[in-house]
Amino acid sequence: MLSTYDHEAFGSTGLRSSDIAFMARAGMVFLAQMDGETVGGCQLMRMVEEPTMMWGVGFYIRPQWRRQGLGSTFLAGVLELISTLSCSGLMLTVDAGNAAASGLYRSFGFRLLESMPEFYGRGEDRHLMRLDLRET
Numbered sequence: 001m002l003s004t005y006d007h008e009a010f011g012s013t014g015l016r017s018s019d020i021a022f023m024a025r026a027g028m029v030f031l032a033q034m035d036g037e038t039v040g041g042c043q044l045m046r047m048v049e050e051p052t053m054m055w056g057v058g059f060y061i062r063p064q065w066r067r068q069g070l071g072s073t074f075l076a077g078v079l080e081l082i083s084t085l086s087c088s089g090l091m092l093t094v095d096a097g098n099a100a101a102s103g104l105y106r107s108f109g110f111r112l113l114e115s116m117p118e119f120y121g122r123g124e125d126r127h128l129m130r131l132d133l134r135e136t
Helices: 002-013 017-026 070-084 099-107
Strands: 028-034 037-046 053-061 089-095 111-116 126-132
Touching: 002 017, 002 037, 002 053, 017 028, 017 037, 028 070, 037 070, 053 070, 070 089, 070 099, 089 099, 099 126
Parallel strands: 053 089
Antiparallel strands: 028 037, 037 053, 089 126, 111 126
């Protein structure tokens, strides 16, 4: 079911069931739930080059639950949890055309590091963003 939600959010670049199972064993998988329903998800893993930094493999709120403040609440909870794990911050990519997600990340202090054309293939331009928790 989680892979269905991931594809709902990210299209063809969404994680498969086996990818999510891997993330649950080798990384972290978080779910946002409301009234017993999964309304969002997030997958994180530590970066090899910078072990105290987390990499956001995916972060989403399902379409029917968007624009209700759930993204902010969920992101705040994820950041609070990773700060208790001695993590120094979070890096992620965001679709270059997703102004709502970019705005959410900027509101938490993420900064744009670079734009990456065709990061996931033709038409899949991304922005690389970083939040340093020790600076906020």
